Amino acid sequence: xxxxxxxxxxxxxxxxxxxxxxxxxxxxxxxxxxxxxxxxxxxxxxxxxxxxxxxxxxxxxxxxx
Numbered sequence: 001x002x003x004x005x006x007x008x009x010x011x012x013x014x015x016x017x018x019x020x021x022x023x024x025x026x027x028x029x030x031x032x033x034x035x036x037x038x039x040x041x042x043x044x045x046x047x048x049x050x051x052x053x054x055x056x057x058x059x060x061x062x063x064x065x
Contacts, residue, residue, distance in 0.1 A: 002030070005025060005028055009026075019036060019061060020040070035055055037043060049062060
């Protein structure tokens with residue numbers, strides 16, 4: 001499922017731990033999910049808005065929330 005989020009979305013892992021919070025208007029697709037989850041696994045903790053800014057430098061919704 002791809003498209004812009006119409007409301008904020010909490011992404012969790014299989015153990016229901018928070019991966020990140022995506023803002024309204026964020027364009028979400030499978031490729032971006034993989035990128036988010038790869039960074040989450042590398043960090044070993046919830047991704048912050050600063051982490052999302054680094055991952056998606058061209059995404060206005062994380063650059064200017």
